[in-house]
Amino acid sequence: MTKELNPKTKEYSFFGPIGTGAITILTPVITYLLYYACPNSYDDGTCKLLQKPALGRLAGSDFWYSLFTLEAFAVYLAWYAFTVFAWAIIPAQWVRGTQLRDGSYKYYKMNALATLLMATGLAAGQILRAGPEGFTYFADNWIPLLTASLVMSIAQSVFCYVSSFTQGKLLALGGNTGNCVHDFFIGRELNPSIGSFDIKTFNELRPGLILWWILDISLACRQLATFGQLTDSMILVVAFHGWYVFDALYNESIILTQMDIVHDGFGYMLAFGDLTWVPFTYSLQARFLAYHPNILGPSGSAAIAALQLLGYYIFRTSNAEKNEFRNGKNPKNLQYMQTKRGTKLLTSGWWGTLRHPNYLGDLIMALAWSLPTGSLTPLTYFYPAYFTVLLIHRALRDDAHCREKYGDDWNAYVEKVPYCIFPYVF
Known part of the structure; x- marks a missing residue:
């Protein structure tokens, strides 16, 4: 019966171990490079991805010095803990997902929008209390916060990969090749969970997606604190991003029929994508405008x-x-x-x-x-x-x-x- 439920994956995805290994290594490098190609400076307003200074910064001593701080790591852990705490305490409807291969169903707690509203309210309160300068921490500590999210995504990927070998796990059809590089990236277990806490669906819409919105707010505060005004371009970007995030969380249950949830396991691909890639690359336009205003x-x-x-x-x-x-x-x-x-x-x-x-x-x-x-x-x-x-x-x-x-x-x-x-x- 186990063999029927968890057949060996016969075809590789993303060009197999070479492709998945390359993506695993290169995606964090690209995320850092996108920052150093357009650093927080008030230059002529240009940003070049492959300019020599950008590559030099990524390999220089300043990068390694600023890569990690205990304070930023603690702040990120506090942020993640906040989203878990909100998931646990905010009352919500439990929605049944699609039928699994073993005939069972999983139920998912739908309170991501309430978590977003709580986070937004706390951010607004801090801005009203301390002014825009009081909410620039996320904008001003970009690299160590990025690193903290990367550490979290790797830690969760390792945990889920190792725990997937526990007897009785339902594996993803695409992540059971037997090659550790490929399966670590794709994700072996379909729905890794701790009790009723489903790790995959939680990460899909909460800690990373809401952090994207928080980062945008912090970047808008940085522009306002630095230049004394919010440009129309920054207002549009933050409004568009916020609109997307609020809409996604308002329609939270829709994700239960999407390919990520139904077919893919939870491995490095989704962990890094949800926790690091989304907040720290999707906010690229807001970060540029924070330091290079455009009317x-x-x-x-x-x-x-x-x-x-x-x-x-x-x-x-x-x-x-x-x-x-x-x-x-x-x-x-x-x-x-x-x-x-x-x-x-x-x-x-x-x-x-x-x-x-x-x-x-x-x-x-x-x-x-x-x-x-x-x-x-x-x-x-x-x-x-x-x-x-x-x-x-x-x-x-x-x-x-x-x-x-x-x-x-x-x-x-x-x-x-x-x-x-x-x-x-x-």
């Missing part, structure tokens, strides 16, 4: 806001169509095709136009987040460039899962909906 003007601000609204509309309405249909509702009377396994695939609406329309909305919003920095530097456009690669790869992985799941029915569906993310392109 857009009313027309520029309105155009960028319109692009953000377009992206959000596509993202939210397409996700709403999918979730309503999965829950047995079809208020728009959308067309669908019946599959041999008994489930249905939408063939009209957003999902009859693209196989992943929500990704298109996500990418439009990603561009809107970078445009407030104008043409001052190409570095702030790293996020939409990276995100495009990520979502294309994710879409291909998801299509592969669906092809295995639905067989010939999926091929018939692809004939009806030939475009993946970009209409008439891909």
